[in-house]
Amino acid sequence: MASKYINVNLKVWRQKNANTKGKMETYKLDTVSTDSSFLEMMDQLNEQLINERQEPIAFDHDCREGICGMCSLYINGRAHGPDNAVTTCQLHMRKFDDGATIYIEPWRSKAFPVIKDLVVDRSAFDRIQQAGGFVSVNTSGNTIDANATPIPKADADKAFEAAACIGCGACVASCKNSSAMLFVGAKVSQYALLPQGKVEATNRVLNMVRQMEEEGFGNCTNTGACEVECPKGISLENIARMNREFMKAMITAE
Amino acid sequence: MSKLDSKIPEGHISQKWTDYKDHLKLVAPNNRPKIDIIVVGTGLAGSSAAASLGEMGYNVKAFCFQDSPRRAHSIAAQGGINAAKNYQNDGDSIFRLFYDTIKGGDYRAREANVHRLAEVSGNIIDQCVAQGVPFAREYGGLLDNRSFGGTQVQRTFYAAGQTGQQLLLGAYSALSRQIGLGRVKMYNRHEMLDIVKIDGKARGIIARNLVTGEIERHAAHAVVIASGGYGNVYFLSTNAMGSNVTAAWKIHKQGAFFANPCYVQIHPTCIPVHGTNQAKLTLMSESLRNSGRIWVPKKKEDAEAVRAGKLNPAEIAEDDRDYYLERKYPSFGNLAPRDISSRAAKEVCDEGRGIESNDTNEGVFLDFSSEIQNKGKQAAYAKGNHNPTPEEITALGKQWLKEKYGNLFTMYQKITDENPYETPMKIYPAVHYTMGGVWVDYNLQSSIPGCFVTGEANFSDHGANRLGASALMQGLADGYFVLPYTISNYLADEIRTGKISTDAPEFNEAETRVKELIATFIGNNGVKSVDYFHKKLGLIMWNKVGMGRNEKGLNEAIAELAELKAEFNKDVYVPGSADELNPQLEKALRVADLIELGQLMAMDALQRNESCGGHFREEYQDAEGETLRDDKNFSFVSAWEHKGENINDEVLHKEELKYEFIKIAARNYK
Numbered sequence: 001m002a003s004k005y006i007n008v009n010l011k012v013w014r015q016k017n018a019n020t021k022g023k024m025e026t027y028k029l030d031t032v033s034t035d036s037s038f039l040e041m042m043d044q045l046n047e048q049l050i051n052e053r054q055e056p057i058a059f060d061h062d063c064r065e066g067i068c069g070m071c072s073l074y075i076n077g078r079a080h081g082p083d084n085a086v087t088t089c090q091l092h093m094r095k096f097d098d099g100a101t102i103y104i105e106p107w108r109s110k111a112f113p114v115i116k117d118l119v120v121d122r123s124a125f126d127r128i129q130q131a132g133g134f135v136s137v138n139t140s141g142n143t144i145d146a147n148a149t150p151i152p153k154a155d156a157d158k159a160f161e162a163a164a165c166i167g168c169g170a171c172v173a174s175c176k177n178s179s180a181m182l183f184v185g186a187k188v189s190q191y192a193l194l195p196q197g198k199v200e201a202t203n204r205v206l207n208m209v210r211q212m213e214e215e216g217f218g219n220c221t222n223t224g225a226c227e228v229e230c231p232k233g234i235s236l237e238n239i240a241r242m243n244r245e246f247m248k249a250m251i252t253a254e
Numbered sequence: 255m256s257k258l259d260s261k262i263p264e265g266h267i268s269q270k271w272t273d274y275k276d277h278l279k280l281v282a283p284n285n286r287p288k289i290d291i292i293v294v295g296t297g298l299a300g301s302s303a304a305a306s307l308g309e310m311g312y313n314v315k316a317f318c319f320q321d322s323p324r325r326a327h328s329i330a331a332q333g334g335i336n337a338a339k340n341y342q343n344d345g346d347s348i349f350r351l352f353y354d355t356i357k358g359g360d361y362r363a364r365e366a367n368v369h370r371l372a373e374v375s376g377n378i379i380d381q382c383v384a385q386g387v388p389f390a391r392e393y394g395g396l397l398d399n400r401s402f403g404g405t406q407v408q409r410t411f412y413a414a415g416q417t418g419q420q421l422l423l424g425a426y427s428a429l430s431r432q433i434g435l436g437r438v439k440m441y442n443r444h445e446m447l448d449i450v451k452i453d454g455k456a457r458g459i460i461a462r463n464l465v466t467g468e469i470e471r472h473a474a475h476a477v478v479i480a481s482g483g484y485g486n487v488y489f490l491s492t493n494a495m496g497s498n499v500t501a502a503w504k505i506h507k508q509g510a511f512f513a514n515p516c517y518v519q520i521h522p523t524c525i526p527v528h529g530t531n532q533a534k535l536t537l538m539s540e541s542l543r544n545s546g547r548i549w550v551p552k553k554k555e556d557a558e559a560v561r562a563g564k565l566n567p568a569e570i571a572e573d574d575r576d577y578y579l580e581r582k583y584p585s586f587g588n589l590a591p592r593d594i595s596s597r598a599a600k601e602v603c604d605e606g607r608g609i610e611s612n613d614t615n616e617g618v619f620l621d622f623s624s625e626i627q628n629k630g631k632q633a634a635y636a637k638g639n640h641n642p643t644p645e646e647i648t649a650l651g652k653q654w655l656k657e658k659y660g661n662l663f664t665m666y667q668k669i670t671d672e673n674p675y676e677t678p679m680k681i682y683p684a685v686h687y688t689m690g691g692v693w694v695d696y697n698l699q700s701s702i703p704g705c706f707v708t709g710e711a712n713f714s715d716h717g718a719n720r721l722g723a724s725a726l727m728q729g730l731a732d733g734y735f736v737l738p739y740t741i742s743n744y745l746a747d748e749i750r751t752g753k754i755s756t757d758a759p760e761f762n763e764a765e766t767r768v769k770e771l772i773a774t775f776i777g778n779n780g781v782k783s784v785d786y787f788h789k790k791l792g793l794i795m796w797n798k799v800g801m802g803r804n805e806k807g808l809n810e811a812i813a814e815l816a817e818l819k820a821e822f823n824k825d826v827y828v829p830g831s832a833d834e835l836n837p838q839l840e841k842a843l844r845v846a847d848l849i850e851l852g853q854l855m856a857m858d859a860l861q862r863n864e865s866c867g868g869h870f871r872e873e874y875q876d877a878e879g880e881t882l883r884d885d886k887n888f889s890f891v892s893a894w895e896h897k898g899e900n901i902n903d904e905v906l907h908k909e910e911l912k913y914e915f916i917k918i919a920a921r922n923y924k
Contacts, residue, residue: 017834035528037669043533043785050783050838055829058837060321062494064534066665067419068325083668090668115465116835123442126322130434134427135386139306139734141377143384147341150395160388160413163420167324196386 004034006098034094059118066090069166074105079170079229087231107173111216124215131211132204159193162186171226177218182226185238202249258909261695262366267915271370279746286311290474296323299709300480301425302733308432319445324426327494331418332539334410335726337375346407358404359717360867374735387424402722404591410723415662456705467833473754483688483710489792491685492537498844510700511893513693513713516859521686522595526610526617535684540722545625550607561611586923593719596683621678626651689716693893697740708732718867780825804872808860815853853901
């Protein structure tokens with residue numbers, strides 16, 4: 001990997017906490033390796049700020065391999081930045097030109113309040129999951145043998161593709177309505193496609209959708225922005241499937 | 255008499271767990287709501303434990319430092335999970351999984367624990383399927399398997415290269431169900447900073463709310479630590495940025511022995527280091543070794559030309575390539591265990607045949623071109639095309655790779671900007687997993703009564719080297735199928751205890767300790783960042799307590815780490831305040847513990863005058879450079895007892911390892 005180095009201008013959202021107003025601040029950062037990930041660039045900026053006795057920028061991150069879903073960032077007007085099908089931690093500085101100006105903001109949604117700087121509270125997603133995103137089976141180990149119920153490969157593959165959602169919230173951040181339908185649709189679909197999930201399908205979709213609405217997420221108007229920005233390529237089909245499940249549940253629920 | 259009682263039950267290995275379980279004390283359903291349990295960490299071991307205990311009816315409080323329990327680093331496990339199902343009819347059995355794991359661990363794990371793990375492995379798969387975990391399936395609708403290192407059967411279940419994610423989301427769904435039902439109270443963005451002991455028993459924790467900075471007291475009748483491993487002591491590792499040893503280290507300081515700290519797994523297939531600003535390393539799953547062949551050029555000048563960008567590896571003739579794992583270990587080939595594969599990579603790079611153009615030239619090829627041809631041809635035949643053109647074969651072969659490993663290939667390409675379908679991957683070993691951890695008995699209880707330790711945070715099942723696809727198995731086995739039984743046995747004596755009050759003086763003391771420590775860092779006014787020290791720590795550890803260790807280097811490391819600790823305490827600068835979200839403060843608290851642990855790791859490596867598994871002492875190798883174990887003198891678990899601020903004062907206790915059912919032998923993968 002032959003490294004190049006670039007200089008960048010950064011416009012970063014700074015906000016002390018949930019109760020104060022935030023604003024964009026400008027920073028200049030030199031000698032950024034093009035092999036660095038975007039978050040390694042942020043580390044470098046923070047190291048510079050610390051050495052200048054300024055407060056470093058708070059941002060969420062953990063696994064740095066695109067799977068934990070903790071990193072976020074709205075970069076130049078796009079969730080997870082200018083590359084496709086990646087999280088911010090997998091975005092690399094080779095995607096930026098020398099001298100580029102980069103705007104960095106938190107996810108913007110009523111349901112994701114800012115905690116500090118670029119860190120937002122996504123616990124609404126947890127509460128939606130708690131409302132019905134599970135199969136009610138105790139962890140006894142005394143279930144039936146794993147191969148007792150064959151599942152058609154096509155269904156298993158589709159369920160897996162839906163289950164690949166990392167819960168990062170890019171779908172909400174990208175949506176002009178702040179809709180969480182791609183996230184919820186993916187979870188509903190995973191279970192709807194599997195025999196183990198079918199038993200509770202009716203209550204699941206009703207409860208998860210109810211919780212989603214209570215959290216203040218907006219409605220889906222089929223713009224498809226969520227699918228474009230989803231780092232895991234979760235398909236809009238999952239929203240359609242959830243709508244079908246929801247309609248079915250509305251008709252059949254007691 | 256030794257202070258260590260492993261409490262391994264009597265009886266034949268295949269009956270121990272069953273008999274033992276049948277005679278454990280129980281807590282009746284009406285008493286369980288009177289009992290509080292704290293679970294720290296929400297990875298596979300923590301989530302599964304919290305969910306199971308909640309289902310049983312205990313009052314559970316679960317803690318994670320991430321913004322959601324679903325983020326824990328188990329999520330990043332790629333390759334798979336082992337289980338002795340024998341679905342492939344290739345001769346697998348509980349005994350074989352047990353045997354492979356003991357042998358893989360270089361005869362440094364407890365027989366009884368490992369056999370129990372193998373016994374419950376099948377239940378894990380049943381349980382996960384029942385939860386809706388979408389494992390990979392064959393066209394007939396049944397579960398698919400693949401091979402992992404150190405085995406000659408196909409017992410690994412997987413979900414593309416995201417098995418850890420799917421298993422953790424399964425456990426998270428079970429946990430979410432209990433949270434929704436009010437049986438588990440979840441504390442996101444909270445970090446445990448100390449344990450509280452009353453009359454010698456674990457009775458609660460002190461935690462910091464990472465958003466508000468508030469220091470909180472939480473009481474319980476038992477505490478479960480499931481906080482993962484300590485690979486981040488090396489700064490660069492495949493661990494998540496937040497992974498840390500703090501919870502485990504704090505209980506160590508309060509009396510829990512720390513076992514085998516020097517056993518660290520260096521994983522052979524990671525993406526090589528790119529530069530000095532790098533913050534973490536990325537793994538390429540071991541499953542790729544099913545399909546990729548590992549090689550370096552035979553000639554040094556070819557390696558130099560590759561590094562200089564003057565020679566395309568594809569142009570190096572077959573005869574000029576050294577497939578060194580296939581050459582040295584023909585019966586396991588590219589699927590030799592991790593420790594052996596890593597050392598072999600270091601060896602060829604030390605000879606000057608590394609192919610990566612970075613500061614160290616350290617890197618080897620993982621090449622898929624043979625597999626593209628093999629699978630391409632098979633795919634063509636399967637389609638009825640018995641005379642495929644070379645182009646058709648290549649296209650079909652690439653398609654096959656994409657289906658099997660697509661997400662890994664994409665990840666590689668994003669990070670390196672190179673296309674692994676066209677040019678071989680470049681890989682190099684990196685710190686990945688820690689076999690050492692808190693010492694626990696057969697009940698998973700530490701040397702503090704009432705403090706249990708599960709998953710990677712304990713030391714119990716992997717000996718000196720963990721086999722691939724066994725970490726996920728252990729995490730879920732501990733949480734779903736072992737701890738719920740053994741902790742109930744302990745809690746049966748607690749049903750008359752009543753509520754534990756957080757007003758006890760012991761809570762005051764622990765809280766004061768935590769607050770004073772935080773105040774020291776905030777008011778320190780030093781000059782260097784936390785990362786400055788963390789990187790320095792990492793370099794000492796990697797160079798002197800890494801893949802190859804020797805007496806001189808270890809002694810130097812011990813002295814340097816003691817100095818580093820003093821320098822850190824004096825010179826570290828932590829910006830911001832204690833009563834807000836302050837990632838630098840969080841990191842400072844973690845690095846302080848990692849430095850102390852690093853010193854203990856070096857001490858442990860120094861006393862172990864043998865080579866075994868991931869612990870390679872250069873003085874102890876045979877003529878071919880293989881590990882030379884000393885079973886006569888070192889067939890024991892080292893368990894360290896904390897004795898005050900000076901780590902050099904820690905006292906070593908030895909738990910003898912007895913092999914009754916497996917014949918102990920030199921580990922041979924040739």
